[in-house]
Amino acid sequence: MTAQFTAEVDQNEYLPEGGRVVDAIVTVTAQGGDLRDASTALTAAQVILVDTSGSMAMPGTKIAEAKKATAVAIDTLRDGVAFAVVAGTAGAHMIYPGDTRMVPANPQTRAEAKAAVSRLRADGGTAIGRWLDLANYLFAGQQAEVKHAILLTDGQNQHETPAELQRVLDACEGKFICDSRGVGTDWVATELRKVASTLLGTADGLEDPSELPAAFRSMTEAAMGKSVADVSLRVWTPAGSKIRFVKQVFPQVEELTGRKVEVSARIGDYPTGAWGAESRDYHISVEVEPDTIGEEVLAARFSLVSGGSVLTEKLVLARWTDDTALSTKINPQVAHYTGQAELASVIQEGLKARDEGDAETATAKLGRAVQLANESGHEGTAKLLARVVDVVDAPTGTVRLKKQVAGVDAELTNVRSTKTVRVKKKQPEEG
Structure with a gap:
């Protein structure tokens, strides 16, 4: 079975006379979607982007643990999942398979890939955009419902400009999900967050290289556990109202307002990526036209949609009152x-x-x-x-x-x- 979605709204629907701003927190929970059965799970593809710049050998535990982590990720893939491993330096190089394509995971390809990974050496620079560009090319040849990349780096993006990286991210946006990780002491948080934010993934840093295998396993398991792809948060507002902002606020803050895809004059979709068994919170802020005391209006309709199907739906209300005890109450x-x-x-x-x-x-x-x-x-x-x-x-x-x-x-x-x-x-x- 795929994930079953439920939603609940937390808000203070009472506004003072003339009040315009309605704020609500919508908690969405998906249950039953953490699937491991290849016959019912979504089709998936994964590209592992491993930094093999010279600094990964200082100390050598970084490249050694990166190899172990990549092998763990390969072993975590379900049979049939298309995958590839890319070495990242000032360019991007195929490690497995040897040419620019992806292959389905099975005992033979896993063994071949791990053997190729074991021969990795650290030498060269860092150009993250070129790694992502190759991943985008690889994913373009796949029809998988979930396309997931892991990006590991230990340094700064020194061999391309911020503008070059941004151009690649713009080209990749909406094409695949990417989790970015830094290891060691010289990676740059803003770069990792930019990659993860644009590509709807997560970002984090690992102080100890020995944490890499567990991290790679966790990211791959999460990708393999997705059961609903291309989910959008859909917000309807009545005539005369406007969205002030839409944010994801749990498990991390992510500004979604600028990502709106207009469905109609009063409906906008905000991409949220693929879902498994998980829970997320969203903050929706709407400016409405004031009404008379005692009136209740629908300020917004919130729903999650995928492939034209509504997964769950909730209403955000507004009611005007002259009772200051009600209108001044702050929703926790x-x-x-x-x-x-x-x-x-x-x-x-x-x-x-x-x-x-x-x-x-x-x-x-x-x-x-x-x-x-x-x-x-x-x-x-x-x-x-x-x-x-x-x-x-x-x-x-x-x-x-x-x-x-x-x-x-x-x-x-x-x-x-x-x-x-x-x-x-x-x-x-x-x-």
Whole structure:
């Protein structure tokens, strides 16, 4: 069976007289879609892009663990899944198969691919866009419902310009999903996040190369477990209303507003990629035309669609009241995720200011980040922030910039800045 979708809405539907802005958090959960049976799972294709630049040999554990991780990913593929392995340097080179095509996974091709991977050597530069360009070419020859790439790098994208990388990402957008990972101490968080954001994947950094095999297995299992492809978040708004923004806010912050594909004058689709058994939260903000006190209107209709089928649907309402106790009540979910989105933003802004030597702005932004992490109970982010600032008082956001910070500490804080935690809902009181 494919995943079964359900949705629930958290909002305060009450607006004051003349109020226009309606905010809602929609939680979508897909269950029963983590499939391993090749007869019922979606068809899939996977390209593994492994950095083999010279720095991967410093230390040699990086290239050694990258080989192990690639072998693990190959073993995790279902029989019949088309795959290829690409070595990335200042160019992109086929490791397996030997020519520019993909082959179905089976005992023979897995063994051949792992043998080819075992012979990899680290030598050359880094041009991530060229790796992705080859992956795009390979995927173009496949009819698979889920097209997934893993990109591993240990360094900066030194052998092409940001504009060149952007052109490739624009060409790849919507063609396949890519999870990007950095290993070691010299990768750049903004580059990994750009790749993952554009290609609807995830980004992260691994301090210890020994973490690579488990990471590659996890990413491949997630791709193999997808059961519904090309899912879009569809939002309908009434005449006179307009979308202020649409964001994914869990498990990570992802701005979707600019990705709108217009279905009609009042309906827009926002791509969300493929789904397995998982749960995601979205923040929808709509500006509506004010109505009279006591009136209730439909502010938006939210649905998930795939291949013309509606997977789940929920309504976002607006009701005007002169009761200030109702209209001023802040919905905990909306407040929580508004803070989580701000948390991601101030971390990125603070680290950028720090890199530019603006200590005052960096201190203010990172102090606010510490305060928000403390308020939301985001312990993982709080621990990362403590690696770049000395926390004097978390509740007030009083911090001092650390004089000496390892580069990887700042990059880990940056790349994980968009990861969010869910609000802790209060349990109903007994009695």
